[in-house]
Amino acid sequence: MSINWFPGHMAKARRQIEESLKKVDVVIEILDARIPYASKNPMLDHVIGDKPRVVVLNKKDMANNKETDRWINRLKAEGVYPIALNGKEPNVLKKIENTVVEATKEIFERMERKGINPRAIRAMIVGIPNVGKSTIINNIAKRKVAKTGNTPGVTKAQQWIKAGTKMELLDTPGVLWPKFEDESIGQKLSLTGAIKDNVVNLDDIAIFALKFMQEHHLDALKQFYNINIDENTEIVEIFDAIGQSRGFKMSGNEIDYERVTERVIYDTRDAKIGRFTFDLAESAE
Template identity: 40%
Template sequence: MIQWFPGHMVKARREIEENLKLVDVVIMLLDARAPMACRNPELEKMIRQKSLILVLNKIDLAESASTARSKKMLQRQGYKVASMDSARCRGSKQVLDLVRQTYAPQAEAMIKKGRRVRPVRIMVVGVPNVGKSTFLNCLAGRKMARVGEKPGVTRGKQWLRVREDIELLDTPGLMWPKIEDEKQGLKLALLNIIGENAYQEYDVALYLLEYLKEKCPEILQERYRVKHTDQPAEDIMAAIAVARGFLIKGGGADLDKVSRLVLQEYRRGTMGSISLE
């Protein structure tokens, strides 16, 4: 079973909890390729009392039909949902509209009392590496928060005035102590949400190949030159090694190298936009 709950997250959890009092709206980012797997039960419990907006991020790496389906399903459950490509800053208008809508009752109350409407305070939360800092930079229109390809980049909290009317709090990606569902752990690892020392790349690559085999065998055939996709994922892995000439000394297949390759190509979208839900 994959589990990942590094020490700094205990402190991060406490800080998020403390700062919730200061916040008007919480925006929770989910990876559009597997939004359900990205839902952190602990985090959702903590923010239960707050106005929440869900943002399906990285839509450029997801299948649009699948993103639309997830969005509809979440909306039916009563959530406010937007979708974004934060890397290219596409979709921010949708998010800002939802923020305005959510903050309107509070803003009106301030006006009624004859007070100046203060900037809306938004906390951005989510599991690691979903793009929280990138999202914040997009809304700010400039690079204010540090971004990175690996999970665990943002450590301390920081309030940033991103626009005239918005203050944003970036938070470190948060996991929860125990992932109950094995598939969920594999999806999170595949999406690079879980730190790489918490799993074997080989196991996650096998999961990916198994998934591709069922869902889009043509990728295995065309991109990786696998002739027969109806064989076990282990054999597909070996076939890719042979086709690519990934061999270890003595002539055996270099399965670690294949694992790294397919994980990287999935994560970067090189093999296409493939959703997991």
């Protein structure tokens, strides 16, 4: 489920994140490991400023491992504290805790030197819709706290939840808007489920997915749909081949392109064809 964002939502979300930021020592930004560039909110860097930041590449189980490693290196070089996670796994709390401790080490050492009593590290989770914020909060809190669903910004009264022994977490994530400016970013957001299918042209999404796989993962594509194509096959012929192979036909034996389109989108989105990363660490900017 995602939101249609309007300027009012965006202003409100920004204001509320700014308010919450005053209460925390560290921000935990959740990105989708399949699209670490496209799933970044465009304004967040500016609002966070110098505050320590942990960046979670979530859904790593659906992304390409090598590419995730490259992203981790790139993010380290950018001066944030990255980790790759499957938000549904049991070790999430430990991994996040370790990284949060590392990210805030200097602040807490400074506090100690000044004789300030040690206290829990305060953190909040932020990110665009569908990246796994609620899943991670619920996992960390070992109970259902954040409503899975999306409201711009942070709406209900926030509470601190204990997360392990060293950390306190705001129980409501900051929900931020995705990037809209660029068509290919929109296609990646749609392909991973971060924006609603009804705000984009589904044909374009399926074409984008097929072109990406034809260029980068041809064997996986051929095997999954049991089709015989190569790197030069025209896209419309790939649609035909999938329709033939899957038996998606209308009366008169015509290929049912709508069904092919939907199938390709869902199979890609659910990582059934393979684990793909659509933003390459080397070239995304």
